[in-house]
Every structure is written in structure tokens, then in C-alpha cells.
Amino acid sequence: MKEILVLAEHRQGQWRDITFEMLSKARQLAESFGSEVHAVVLGKGVANSTDALRPMAHRVLLVEDERLEAFNSETYQTVLAQLITERKPLLTLIGHSTLGMDLAPNLAVQLKMPLATDCIGIDGKDGSFVLTRQIYGGKINSTVLFNKPGPYLVTLRAGTFPVLQRDSLQGDIIPLASPLTDGNLPKRFLAYVEAALGGVDITQADILVSVGRGIKGPENLPLVKEFAEAIGGTLSCSRPVVDKKWLPKGCQVGTSGKTVKPKIYLAVGISGAFQHIAGMKGAGTVIAINKDPKAPIFGVAHYGIVGDLFKIIPALKEKAKGLKQR
Amino acid sequence: MNIIVCVKRVPETAEADLVIDKTGRDVIKSGLVFDLNEWDSYAIEEAIRLKEKKEGHVTVISMGGEEANESLRKCLAMGADDAVRLTDPAFEGADGYATAKVLAESIGKLPFDLILTGTQAEDDGYGQVGGALAELLGIPHATVVNQIEVEGKKLKVHRELEGGLEEILEIDLPALLTIQTGINEPRYVSIMGIRKVAKKEIKVLGAKDLTLVANETGLSGSDTRIEKISFPPTTGAVKMIEGNPEEVALNVLNILKNKGGLA
Numbered sequence: 001m002k003e004i005l006v007l008a009e010h011r012q013g014q015w016r017d018i019t020f021e022m023l024s025k026a027r028q029l030a031e032s033f034g035s036e037v038h039a040v041v042l043g044k045g046v047a048n049s050t051d052a053l054r055p056m057a058h059r060v061l062l063v064e065d066e067r068l069e070a071f072n073s074e075t076y077q078t079v080l081a082q083l084i085t086e087r088k089p090l091l092t093l094i095g096h097s098t099l100g101m102d103l104a105p106n107l108a109v110q111l112k113m114p115l116a117t118d119c120i121g122i123d124g125k126d127g128s129f130v131l132t133r134q135i136y137g138g139k140i141n142s143t144v145l146f147n148k149p150g151p152y153l154v155t156l157r158a159g160t161f162p163v164l165q166r167d168s169l170q171g172d173i174i175p176l177a178s179p180l181t182d183g184n185l186p187k188r189f190l191a192y193v194e195a196a197l198g199g200v201d202i203t204q205a206d207i208l209v210s211v212g213r214g215i216k217g218p219e220n221l222p223l224v225k226e227f228a229e230a231i232g233g234t235l236s237c238s239r240p241v242v243d244k245k246w247l248p249k250g251c252q253v254g255t256s257g258k259t260v261k262p263k264i265y266l267a268v269g270i271s272g273a274f275q276h277i278a279g280m281k282g283a284g285t286v287i288a289i290n291k292d293p294k295a296p297i298f299g300v301a302h303y304g305i306v307g308d309l310f311k312i313i314p315a316l317k318e319k320a321k322g323l324k325q326r
Numbered sequence: 327m328n329i330i331v332c333v334k335r336v337p338e339t340a341e342a343d344l345v346i347d348k349t350g351r352d353v354i355k356s357g358l359v360f361d362l363n364e365w366d367s368y369a370i371e372e373a374i375r376l377k378e379k380k381e382g383h384v385t386v387i388s389m390g391g392e393e394a395n396e397s398l399r400k401c402l403a404m405g406a407d408d409a410v411r412l413t414d415p416a417f418e419g420a421d422g423y424a425t426a427k428v429l430a431e432s433i434g435k436l437p438f439d440l441i442l443t444g445t446q447a448e449d450d451g452y453g454q455v456g457g458a459l460a461e462l463l464g465i466p467h468a469t470v471v472n473q474i475e476v477e478g479k480k481l482k483v484h485r486e487l488e489g490g491l492e493e494i495l496e497i498d499l500p501a502l503l504t505i506q507t508g509i510n511e512p513r514y515v516s517i518m519g520i521r522k523v524a525k526k527e528i529k530v531l532g533a534k535d536l537t538l539v540a541n542e543t544g545l546s547g548s549d550t551r552i553e554k555i556s557f558p559p560t561t562g563a564v565k566m567i568e569g570n571p572e573e574v575a576l577n578v579l580n581i582l583k584n585k586g587g588l589a
């Protein structure tokens with residue numbers, strides 16, 4: 001029986017959401033060809049919290065070792081390479097997270113496994129898989145096939161696959177011996193640190209007016225800030241604005257920044273990379289202003305305006321001021 | 327320190343109206359503006375800064391046709407010392423793995439202490455080449471790096487994780503790092519700057535120079551292939567607001583009021 005292995009992802013004692021998203025998808029796939037889902041947990045002192053995975057896996061394979069306490073691609077790769085070589089799963093799923101990005105390409109090369117990264121769709125077909133990926137900044141979807149036989153390695157995009165409510169599988173926890181040996185690793189984990197943020201706490205705002213690359217330059221920020229203030233909103237932004245140092249990191253909405261859930265989210269000149277959308281899709285009402293009618297942001301917006309923000313924001317600012325005076 | 331930076335020339339598609347070509351596997355490229363991949367511009371800048379701090383030599387490598395010279399010259403104008411272009415009809419259609427194999431073959435012949443790549447490319451977004459290249463070369467790696475300090479024969483690096491968290495790692499040289507945007511502010515390159523390096527030699531290497539077998543590279547050496555491409559399905563949920571800026575503004579303010587945004 002060819003199982004599907006899912007690498008459970010955890011950090012600082014917490015399961016990452018991608019773990020459950022992958023397990024849910026893996027179960028669907030496994031059912032379609034009469035297979036099983038086996039979760040793989042690598043860590044130290046995680047046996048108790050591993051219970052959380054049992055409903056979603058036929059088995060939970062647990063490798064505990066103090067050298068697996070914090071993620072290090074070196075140790076993870078050694079353990080997974082051995083597991084995959086021994087068990088020959090049809091498919092191994094890893095998250096396309098900062099963990100998976102550090103691990104999957106190397107593991108694939110070591111084991112000569114065909115790899116497809118950052119997939120937003122996966123279906124079984126004739127013993128292989130059909131994958132969906134996004135290219136050109138999310139403006140195009142590509143259907144991808146493997147050129148070679150498995151076992152296959154696929155990384156899945158976080159926040160894309162729903163966690164379906166199902167009956168519990170009550171999978172047994174199977175402890176496995178750690179294959180790690182003493183020896184110096186060429187890469188050593190030292191510590192976690194919080195990125196320096198700066199700026200106001202955007203997670204508390206009811207209205208966020210968020211600017212992206214379309215703002216062109218820091219000289220145009222006051223225009224949007226004044227409008228935000230006129231409607232009692234807070235200024236936030238997408239990644240490129242922080243990369244260019246136009247606003248502090250604390251203003252950034254998205255995967256590597258803040259996740260926000262304001263009542264109103266106005267996206268101004270933001271194309272809507274998935275990392276951004278992951279941080280704001282919980283907003284009550286999303287209004288997007290963008291020049292490009294095919295910008296991915298319109299896929300999550302409730303209201304859309306195709307046009308020049310440098311014409312629309314001044315008009316909005318004027319009308320908003322008028323409102324206040326009345 | 328000898329630093330090698332792998333770069334890619336990519337089309338800018340954020341505001342472009344994309345059209346699917348006859349093969350159904352790619353978009354029509356003519357009419358698109360191309361530039362150095364954004365992640366790579368941070369990688370080359372970081373390499374030049376390391377060189378300026380510690381002295382060293384920066385070689386920039388790109389796989390692609392003659393048009394890739396444009397990106398290589400930009401890197402030379404920024405301060406790279408040498409440029410190499412890897413080109414062969416046999417390299418075409420490469421996925422992340424097949425690209426890494428060609429890069430590994432060419433880099434294996436050069437002296438290096440550090441290899442930098444972008445974390446991913448703007449166009450195909452594999453995020454795969456850096457890690458695969460490190461594995462092929464048998465050197466340690468770290469991805470999504472947003473801070474580098476050199477400490478003798480090792481580096482102290484920060485990796486950007488999710489939710490504003492970073493991890494600090496120590497990594498022995500030689501090593502490969504994939505660079506995240508925002509790590510620095512890439513310097514501006516003027517047309518004059520590009521002109522100054524217009525005559526600088528760009529070394530060109532093909533499959534024969536790299537002792538690669540044809541079925542190891544390009545589409546036939548790839549793990550994956552694109553079967554077809556399509557426009558993402560539209561959700562249809564979005565209501566478009568049309569009119570002149572004043573009309574749009576009134577409409578938006580009404581929505582704000584109705585949705586509880588304005589008192």
C-alpha cells in the first residue's frame with residue numbers, strides 16, 4: 001500500500017495551520033486511490049500535542065530527538081530522507097512555508113524525487129498527480145504534470161486548502177527511532193527573534209487604508225494618510241512599501257507581517273500577491289482600487305474600482321472632509 | 327571572499343495585460359518589459375556590499391539567451407566584477423531542478439566562498455533553484471535570508487519566518503543563501519553606468535563546455551512540465567464601481583457608512 005506522508009509543521013509549541021490543511025487534502029487524495037495518510041512529526045517533547053493530529057491521519061509517525069527541537073533543514077532532511085527511502089510513500093506533502101522552502105528542494109535532489117513547489121491544487125491521475133500552480137504573480141494558473149515516476153514530493157501553499165470536518169481516523173501514534181547521530185552540523189539554529197516593527201498596531205484598527213507598489217513613491221504617502229485620517233482609518237501597506245523603507249515593518253499586512261481583520265479594508269494600488277491576501281482576507285468588507293482590471297486583489301475584494309488612485313484618492317479625501325464638516 | 331550571484335531576467339507582469347500564446351503553455355512575451363528579477367536585485371546588491379566591506383570578487387551568472395546580457399550588464403554596472411551567461415538550445419524549458427543542474431555544473435568549476443540567489447523568481451515562483459543548487463554542490467544553505475554578518479569562516483544569518491518572526495542561524499562557508507526582498511536598498515543604475523560596462527566581456531558557456539548530457543537539461547531533464555496555462559477562475563463576487571472620480575468617491579463613502587466604517 002502506497003501511503004501519503006504529510007510533514008506536520010510546528011513552531012514554538014504550536015501547530016502551523018498548514019499541517020491541518022495538508023492532512024485534509026491528503027485524506028481526500030488517499031480515499032481516491034484507497035491509500036492511507038501518515039502524518040510525520042519531528043520534534044522533542046511533542047508527544048502529547050501529537051494527539052491533535054490523530055483524527056486526521058491513519059497513523060502518526062513520531063521521531064523525537066533533542067536535535068529536532070527547533071527546525072533545521074539539516075536534521076529534518078536526514079530524518080525524512082531515511083523515512084521516505086524505507087517507506088516509499090507514493091507522495092510526500094510539505095508546506096510551501098519558510099520551513100518547506102528551506103527543506104523540500106534539497107530533499108528532492110538528495111533522493112532524486114520529482115518536486116513541484118507552491119501548488120494550489122493537486123489531484124491524482126493514473127498513479128501520478130496533476131498540479132495547479134500560479135505563475136506571473138498570480139495572474140496565470142499553470143497545470144503541471146510530472147515527467148518522471150514517483151515517489152513524489154509536493155509543497156502546498158498555505159491558506160489555500162480548506163480543512164474539512166470529517167469523522168475521526170483515530171490514527172495510532174507510532175514512535176520511531178531517530179536516525180540522527182552526533183556530529184557537527186554545517187548549519188546551526190541559534191534563536192528566534194521578533195522582527196523590529198515600529199509604527200502603530202494595525203491589528204486593532206476598524207478601518208485600514210492599505211497602500212501598495214502603486215503608490216509609486218514615499219512622497220505620495222501623505223495623500224493617502226490624510227484620506228485615512230479623514231475617515232478615522234489607519235494607514236497600512238503591502239510588502240513592497242516596507243522593502244523600499246517607505247513605511248515601517250509594523251505597517252505590513254501579509255504572511256510575513258500582520259494578519260488583520262478590520263471592518264473595512266481599502267486596498268490602494270495593491271495587486272494582491274497571495275502573501276498579502278493571506279493577511280487580509282478576514283476583513284469584513286474589502287474595497288480595492290487598482291489600475292489593472294486583472295489584478296488578483298479583485299478576486300478577494302467585495303467592491304472594486306479600476307482606475308488611477310491619484311485621481312480617486314484626492315476625490316475621496318475631499319468628499320470625506322465634507323462629510324466630517326456636516 | 328569570492329561571491330557568485332545567480333540572476334534571472336523576467337518579464338514585468340504586474341500591470342501588463344497578459345495573453346496566452348498558441349502553445350497554450352506560456353504567455354506572449356513580445357510587448358512585455360523585462361528586468362532583473364526583483365529578489366535577484368537584492369541578492370546582487372548584498373554581494374556587492376559584502377565585497378565593499380571585506381573585499382572580494384563578485385561573479386554574476388544567468389541562464390538565458392542573448393537578451394539575458396541586459397540583466398548581467400545591470401549587475402556589472404552595480405559593481406559585479408565578472409559575468410557568465412549559460413546558453414544552449416538544450417537548456418530550454420527547464421524547471422527549477424534542471425536550472426539548478428546547469429548552474430551547479432558551471433559553478434563547480436569556479437572558486438567560491440558564498441553563493442547568493444533570489445528567494446524566488448517573479449515569473450515562475452518555484453523558490454527551488456537555490457536549495458537544489460546547494461544540494462548538488464554539497465554545501466549548506468539557508469533560504470529567505472534578510473540579514474548577513476560575516477564572522478570569519480562562517481556567517482550569522484537571519485531567516486524571515488511567518489508573522490514577523492525571524493530565526494538566527496550560524497552557517498559554515500562555503501554556503502548558499504537565498505535572499506529575501508528588503509534586506510537592503512539596491513543601488514540605482516544610470517544609463518551612463520550601463521554604458522560604461524557595455525564593452526565588458528560576458529563569458530558564454532554552452533552544454534558542451536559544461537559536460538552535461540542532453541537529457542539532463544532543459545525540458546527533458548526537468549521533473550515537471552507545464553501542460554497548459556489559463557487565467558485564474560474569477561470568483562464573480564466583486565461589485566465593480568464605475569464613474570468619474572467624484573461619483574466613485576461618493577459611492578465608496580456610502581459603502582463605508584453602510585458597512586459600519588463611518589459613524
